[in-house]
Amino acid sequence: MIISVASGKGGTGKTTVATNLAASVGGKVLLMDCDVEEPNAHLFLNPVFESTRTVTTPVPEIDEEKCTRCGKCAEICQFRALVVLGQTVLSFENLCHSCGGCEMVCPVKAIRWKERGLGTIRKGRRNGLEFVDGQLRIGEAMSPPLIREVRAQTAAEGLTIIDAPPGTSCPVIAAMKGADFVLLVTEPTPFGLHDLKLALGAVRMLGIPCGLVINRSDIGYGKVKEYAREESLPVLMEIPFDRGIAEAYSRGELLSENMPGWKEKFMELYRRIDSLVKREKSS
Amino acid sequence: MKELVVISGKGGTGKTSLTAAFASLAKGMVLCDADVDAADLHLLMAPEIIERHDFQGGHKAIINPEKCLRCGLCRDLCRWSAIDEDFIVSHLDCEGCGVCVYFCPEEAIDFPLSTCGEWFISRTRFGPMVHARLGIAEENSGRLVTVVRQQAAKLAEEQKLDLILTDGPPGIGCPVIASIGTASAVLIVVEPTLSGKHDMMRVAELAGQFRIPAMVCVNKSDLNPDETGAIEDLARGKGIEVLPGVPFDPVFTKAMVQGQTLLEYDPRSESALRVSRIWERIAERLQINQA
Numbered sequence: 001m002i003i004s005v006a007s008g009k010g011g012t013g014k015t016t017v018a019t020n021l022a023a024s025v026g027g028k029v030l031l032m033d034c035d036v037e038e039p040n041a042h043l044f045l046n047p048v049f050e051s052t053r054t055v056t057t058p059v060p061e062i063d064e065e066k067c068t069r070c071g072k073c074a075e076i077c078q079f080r081a082l083v084v085l086g087q088t089v090l091s092f093e094n095l096c097h098s099c100g101g102c103e104m105v106c107p108v109k110a111i112r113w114k115e116r117g118l119g120t121i122r123k124g125r126r127n128g129l130e131f132v133d134g135q136l137r138i139g140e141a142m143s144p145p146l147i148r149e150v151r152a153q154t155a156a157e158g159l160t161i162i163d164a165p166p167g168t169s170c171p172v173i174a175a176m177k178g179a180d181f182v183l184l185v186t187e188p189t190p191f192g193l194h195d196l197k198l199a200l201g202a203v204r205m206l207g208i209p210c211g212l213v214i215n216r217s218d219i220g221y222g223k224v225k226e227y228a229r230e231e232s233l234p235v236l237m238e239i240p241f242d243r244g245i246a247e248a249y250s251r252g253e254l255l256s257e258n259m260p261g262w263k264e265k266f267m268e269l270y271r272r273i274d275s276l277v278k279r280e281k282s283s
Numbered sequence: 284m285k286e287l288v289v290i291s292g293k294g295g296t297g298k299t300s301l302t303a304a305f306a307s308l309a310k311g312m313v314l315c316d317a318d319v320d321a322a323d324l325h326l327l328m329a330p331e332i333i334e335r336h337d338f339q340g341g342h343k344a345i346i347n348p349e350k351c352l353r354c355g356l357c358r359d360l361c362r363w364s365a366i367d368e369d370f371i372v373s374h375l376d377c378e379g380c381g382v383c384v385y386f387c388p389e390e391a392i393d394f395p396l397s398t399c400g401e402w403f404i405s406r407t408r409f410g411p412m413v414h415a416r417l418g419i420a421e422e423n424s425g426r427l428v429t430v431v432r433q434q435a436a437k438l439a440e441e442q443k444l445d446l447i448l449t450d451g452p453p454g455i456g457c458p459v460i461a462s463i464g465t466a467s468a469v470l471i472v473v474e475p476t477l478s479g480k481h482d483m484m485r486v487a488e489l490a491g492q493f494r495i496p497a498m499v500c501v502n503k504s505d506l507n508p509d510e511t512g513a514i515e516d517l518a519r520g521k522g523i524e525v526l527p528g529v530p531f532d533p534v535f536t537k538a539m540v541q542g543q544t545l546l547e548y549d550p551r552s553e554s555a556l557r558v559s560r561i562w563e564r565i566a567e568r569l570q571i572n573q574a
Contacts, residue, residue: 011293101385205420
């Protein structure tokens with residue numbers, strides 16, 4: 001089963017929920033940090049890393065000797081990564097999406113490929129828990145290809161928990177697509193509610209069953225719960241604001257290991273998700 | 284004309300609440316919401332929309348079933364596996380590269396511009412505002428950020444306003460890169476946590492790559508004074524100016540629930556005074572006249 005933890009608004013507690021859930025469930029569990037722009041899950045799990053590898057994407061390089069400056073490559077490129085300028089073809093490799101169109105249209109085979117680094121993927125483990133994350137190279141704009149590469153590490157069996165990036169655009173879709181369940185995390189504030197609506201729209205577009213965790217549930221207002229009721233979005237867990245929790249978080253500590261009662265609460269959260277997923281599959 | 288862009292790396296550190304508070308204090312300013320993916324500034328600014336424009340980010344392939352002979356060439360060429368066995372292009376997966384369109388022997392694939400969001404010019408009680416709404420699950424947020432910032436600059440020029448105050452997106456990827464290029468300075472709002480510190484370092488390095496001067500402000504600074512100290516030391520070590528911190532204060536959430544800025548909700552609060560001092564320092568640093 002794949003559970004993706006997402007939110008719309010940043011800083012609502014995705015990583016808290018994803019890491020504590022992963023550390024509480026037991027059995028064969030993989031935690032996958034897909035917030036590749038700002039991955040934080042490793043700070044809470046402190047896994048022992050076993051491997052690190054660089055992920056690259058192919059980008060074109062022009063063989064000036066063969067190139068006839070016909071301009072076909074610049075014409076097909078939708079991303080303005082290739083531009084004919086006088087007697088030369090410029091390759092703006094940061095803009096390239098690696099579609100391969102330029103090579104396909106080039107009549108004289110003047111396109112060679114080199115690699116642009118997207119970031120790194122690290123794998124490790126912590127006790128019985130398996131861990132993988134992606135780290136976008138600083139300065140790299142495109143995160144979805146790296147996220148897809150992280151997703152490719154999904155285990156064939158057992159439970160995979162994904163820590164998704166904030167927002168509702170393409171990186172979030174890359175982190176939710178194909179999941180069996182999306183756990184949305186929000187806070188009961190106007191910003192939290194507004195962004196929850198956007199996130200729920202994205203989840204519904206993908207047709208994935210989902211539930212809600214309300215973090216800092218006693219600060220703010222009651223409209224998030226009202227909204228959840230209207231939308232038949234089950235509230236699966238509430239985490240009250242507690243200075244102790246906030247301080248433990250600030251030190252990178254897991255609630256499930258440092259505050260009594262929370263491991264059981266996260267196990268209960270998993271049981272509720274599991275039964276919702278089973279009900280969905282049988283219907 | 285000066286532009287301050289408020290960023291954070293990590294989400295939820297207080298970018299929008301602080302930007303809104305600055306809007307209460309700043310004079311002669313255009314507001315700009317560059318967090319087009321999950322825009323929230325409008326919830327405090329109650330903008331009255333004056334102009335509304337479609338945003339067309341790129342093209343999307345659509346196969347015309349009447350012309351398609353199901354030869355399968357498009358499926359072989361597509362690097363995104365966006366075309367299914369029934370020769371229907373998934374809008375979500377189509378990258379808009381146009382390779383299938385170009386090579387289809389039957390010219391059976393249309394490639395219309397796709398509207399993937401809207402942008403607005405609005406009036407607010409603090410001045411004009413440019414903001415946007417990217418469609419759910421859409422791409423090209425970076426391009427929409429660029430449009431919003433260009434429009435804000437145009438508006439500032441037309442109305443002879445000296446300052447653009449931009450609420451930026453979280454992260455370090457495409458929308459952030461589009462938000463900070465050419466800015467006069469960035470303000471990085473950090474929370475005093477391990478995550479906040481880790482993410483601040485990454486976004487500070489990004490600002491450094493673009494040679495944009497940066498300032499740092501630790502929000503909820505009393506939550507972990509050790510981390511606050513560590514973050515401020517790291518920032519100074521990178522030549523980043525450290526502004527006074529803002530202690531954890533539920534007044535920010537209370538103001539938000541009322542749809543107000545901190546300075547409107549409780550101008551006498553300790554936090555409001557702090558934020559005013561921070562703004563004075565930013566104005567001094569940007570050399571903008573706020574008299």
